[in-house]
Amino acid sequence: MLQRTRRLSTPLRYIITTVIVLVLFAVPELLVAGIPSSYSLTHLLIAVLLAAALFDHGTGLFATLLCAALGYWRNLGPAPSLGVQDPDVLVELALFIVVGVTMSLVLEALHRAVARQQQAQDELRRSERSQALLLREFRHRTRNDLGSLVGLLMLRARLAPSAAAREALREAADHALALARVHARLALDDGLDQGAERPVIDSREFITGLCSDIETSLTSAGLRPVRLLAEAEPHPLSAERAVPLGLVLNETVTNALKYAFPEDRPGTVQVRFARDGEEFVLVVTDDGIGVPPEGELEGAPPASPSRDAGLGTRLLRSLAAQLRGRFARRPGPDGAGTVVELRFLVAEPGGARASAAA
Structure with a gap:
C-alpha cells in the first residue's frame, strides 16, 4: 500500500x-x-x-x-x-x-x-533463480553428455578386436549409465530451488525413484520374476552426498538383479534406507543364490563369479570412503542370499549437519 x-x-x-x-x-x-x-x-x-x-x-x-x-x-x-x-x-x-x-x-x-x-x-531472488537455472542447465548437459558417452562406449565395444576389450568397454558403459541415472534423479528434484546454502534432495524420492529406474532397465518391464522393493525414510541429503549414495545403490541393486537370480529364478531384492542414531544406513538384501565371496564372505552359496567382482568391490569401498562411511557385505539369514550394508554419518563433512525429518 x-x-x-x-x-x-x-x-x-x-x-x-x-x-x-x-x-x-x-x-x-x-x-x-x-x-x-x-x-x-x-x-x-x-x-x-x-x-x-x-x-x-x-x-x-x-x-x-x-x-x-x-x-x-x-x-x-x-x-x-x-x-x-x-x-x-x-x-x-x-x-x-x-x-x-x-x-x-x-x-x-x-x-x-x-x-x-x-x-x-x-536482486537476491533474481540471483537465486539464475543459479537454479544454471544448475538445471548443467545437470541437463551432464545427462546428455553421459548418454553420448554410453553410446560411444557401446559402439567401441562392438568394434573392439578382443573379448577382454569388449567386456571392459561394456563395464565402463554400465558405470557411465549408472552415473547418468543418478544425475537424472538429482535434476528432477524440486528441492534444488528452495534457496538452501547447498542443493538438497529428499532421500525417499531419490532412492525410490532410482530403484524404479533400475528395475525398469534390468527386469524387462516385469518379464523377469524378480521383485524390487524399496523403503526409505525422508531425510534431506546434499547433492554431493547423494551422488556416491546413488552409485552405491545402483551397483549393489544391479549386481543382485544380474547375478543373484540365474535362469529366471524368482526372488526379491529389498532396499531400505533409514537413520540409525547418528548414522544413515542403506541396506540391500536379496534372497538369491548369493554373491561370490570376493575374499570377505565365508560359507556363501556357490555361484558363478561376476565378471567385475573385484572391481565392483573396490568401487563400492571407494564410494563409501567418499561418504566417510563403511561398506560391508555378508551372507543373508541361514546363509541364503546376500546383505549389503552402507553406513555413513548424518553429520556433513566440515561440521555441517544434515537435519533429519521428524
Missing part, C-alpha cells in the same frame, strides 16, 4: 495531506463544545505521521508547517492583534515544528532503508 501511495502524483499527495490536517484540526472543535482558544497541538502530530508515512518527507514537512500555521491562527489574540500573547504557545509551536520535522526525516530514512532492503531481496 505504501508503494502505491508514494507513486501518486505530487498535487494529489499534497491535497490529501491538506485534507488530513484539516480533519484532525477540526476534531476537537466537533467533539468538545466551548473549547478554549488555547489548546495543545499534540494530536496534530498524527497528521504529520500519516503524511510522512503514506507519501514522503516533503508532505510531512508541509503537514508540519500547515499544522503550525493553523495552531498559530487558533491562538491569535483578540482583533486587531495579529500575534500570540501567550509565550507558552510559541514554545509549543516551536517544539511542534521540531518534532514534526524530525518525524518526517526519520520516516523518510526508514522508507529508504526498506526500499534498499527490498531491492537487495529482489
Whole structure:
C-alpha cells in the first residue's frame, strides 16, 4: 500500500495531506463544545505521521508547517492583534515544528532503508533463480553428455578386436549409465530451488525413484520374476552426498538383479534406507543364490563369479570412503542370499549437519 501511495502524483499527495490536517484540526472543535482558544497541538502530530508515512518527507514537512500555521491562527489574540500573547504557545509551536520535522526525516530514512532492503531481496531472488537455472542447465548437459558417452562406449565395444576389450568397454558403459541415472534423479528434484546454502534432495524420492529406474532397465518391464522393493525414510541429503549414495545403490541393486537370480529364478531384492542414531544406513538384501565371496564372505552359496567382482568391490569401498562411511557385505539369514550394508554419518563433512525429518 505504501508503494502505491508514494507513486501518486505530487498535487494529489499534497491535497490529501491538506485534507488530513484539516480533519484532525477540526476534531476537537466537533467533539468538545466551548473549547478554549488555547489548546495543545499534540494530536496534530498524527497528521504529520500519516503524511510522512503514506507519501514522503516533503508532505510531512508541509503537514508540519500547515499544522503550525493553523495552531498559530487558533491562538491569535483578540482583533486587531495579529500575534500570540501567550509565550507558552510559541514554545509549543516551536517544539511542534521540531518534532514534526524530525518525524518526517526519520520516516523518510526508514522508507529508504526498506526500499534498499527490498531491492537487495529482489536482486537476491533474481540471483537465486539464475543459479537454479544454471544448475538445471548443467545437470541437463551432464545427462546428455553421459548418454553420448554410453553410446560411444557401446559402439567401441562392438568394434573392439578382443573379448577382454569388449567386456571392459561394456563395464565402463554400465558405470557411465549408472552415473547418468543418478544425475537424472538429482535434476528432477524440486528441492534444488528452495534457496538452501547447498542443493538438497529428499532421500525417499531419490532412492525410490532410482530403484524404479533400475528395475525398469534390468527386469524387462516385469518379464523377469524378480521383485524390487524399496523403503526409505525422508531425510534431506546434499547433492554431493547423494551422488556416491546413488552409485552405491545402483551397483549393489544391479549386481543382485544380474547375478543373484540365474535362469529366471524368482526372488526379491529389498532396499531400505533409514537413520540409525547418528548414522544413515542403506541396506540391500536379496534372497538369491548369493554373491561370490570376493575374499570377505565365508560359507556363501556357490555361484558363478561376476565378471567385475573385484572391481565392483573396490568401487563400492571407494564410494563409501567418499561418504566417510563403511561398506560391508555378508551372507543373508541361514546363509541364503546376500546383505549389503552402507553406513555413513548424518553429520556433513566440515561440521555441517544434515537435519533429519521428524
